[in-house]
Amino acid sequence: MSQLTILNPQTPAEAKTIALGSDRAAKIMAVRGSLARIAEIDPAWAEANIIARRVETNVPAMPLNDWQLMQGARERALAVRDLLQAQRRSADVYVGLEGGFHSISIEGDWHTFLRGWAYATDGKNGTFGATPSISVPASLAKKVIEGRRELGLVIDEVAGVSDVRSRQGAWGILSRDLVTRSMSFEVALIAALAPFYNQKLYSESV
Numbered sequence: 347m348s349q350l351t352i353l354n355p356q357t358p359a360e361a362k363t364i365a366l367g368s369d370r371a372a373k374i375m376a377v378r379g380s381l382a383r384i385a386e387i388d389p390a391w392a393e394a395n396i397i398a399r400r401v402e403t404n405v406p407a408m409p410l411n412d413w414q415l416m417q418g419a420r421e422r423a424l425a426v427r428d429l430l431q432a433q434r435r436s437a438d439v440y441v442g443l444e445g446g447f448h449s450i451s452i453e454g455d456w457h458t459f460l461r462g463w464a465y466a467t468d469g470k471n472g473t474f475g476a477t478p479s480i481s482v483p484a485s486l487a488k489k490v491i492e493g494r495r496e497l498g499l500v501i502d503e504v505a506g507v508s509d510v511r512s513r514q515g516a517w518g519i520l521s522r523d524l525v526t527r528s529m530s531f532e533v534a535l536i537a538a539l540a541p542f543y544n545q546k547l548y549s550e551s552v
Contacts, residue, residue, distance in 0.1 A: 361393040365430055365437035367401040367422030371512045373443050374398050376531035383536055384543050391543065397437060401425035408496045409446030412463070416474055418444030419465040427469055439542055441466045443531050445515070446497065447482065447490065458487040460497075460516055464534035466542065475537025477530040480520050 366377050377396055385392035402425065405418035422442025430436055445462035459479040465472055489500045498511040505519050515527020541548035 361395060362391060362439070363395045363397060363437040365397040365399070365426045365440045367399065367424075367426035367440070367442040369398045369400045372515055372526070372528040373531060375528035376443065376535055377441065379528060379532040380535035380539065383532070384539065388543050397426075397430065397435075399426050399429055401429060403444075405444070408490060409444060410449070410491060412448050412461075415444045415446050415448065415461070415463045416465070418442070418446075419463040419474070420472065423465045423467050423472065427467070436469075439466050439468055439539065441535065441538065443534065445477070445527065445531070447487065448479070449487075449491070458482045458484075458491070460520065462531055462534055464531065464538040466535070466538040468542070471541070473538050473541050475534040475539070477534040478525070480517065480525070482520070 364377060364381065366373060368374075374396065377398075381391050381394050381396075401422055403418050403421040405414045405421065409415045409418055419442040422444065423440045424442075426442070427437070427440040430440075442465045443462060445460070447458050448461050449456055449458040451457075458481070460482050461479040462477040464475045464477075466475070467473075486500060486504065489495055490497050493500075497516055498509075501510045501516045501519055502508050510516065510519060511527060513526075514523055515530075517530050518526040
């Protein structure tokens with residue numbers, strides 16, 4: 347099982363620990379980026395440790411709707427929590443990230459979007475946050491949905507390189523790198539973590 351723990355050598359004992367249910371580079375970058383942004387308004391988050399663990403979920407390898415995306419993100423967060431608890435370890439916040447498609451019909455026309463969800467929990471309370479959405483070309487969407495193929499494999503073919511999802515992701519290919527996969531997940535994490543860094547406002551829910 348892949349394991350990664352990122353420790354800040356100057357981290358005090360009381361620093362926060364964030365556990366991520368994935369060992370993908372783009373997702374780890376998203377956690378780092380979101381923590382850096384949050385630290386701009388709350389310095390306590392600047393010294394956080396990140397624990398990244400590969401986990402399994404029960405959702406399809408290529409989620410095709412918001413329900414599957416949200417369920418996948420939640421399962422990832424809970425899976426990394428359970429994994430650490432089995433090792434007699436813990437974190438302040440457990441997070442999961444899931445990306446894929448969501449399609450909707452507007453006045454008879456189908457639109458498919460690339461989007462993702464984040465889920466953050468302290469083990470008791472949890473909240474979701476969403477990435478932006480970007481329209482997926484019909485030809486690409488057809489290869490994934492009707493061809494029953496993972497987006498990562500299709501994007502690799504389109505880009506002519508391997509393992510795009512660990513770098514700029516499909517987001518980077520579709521937006522010509524104006525927005526990367528990690529950047530999109532960073533926004534979702536900032537949203538999902540809001541009750542934890544804006545506790546006064548969310549005090550009734552977290």
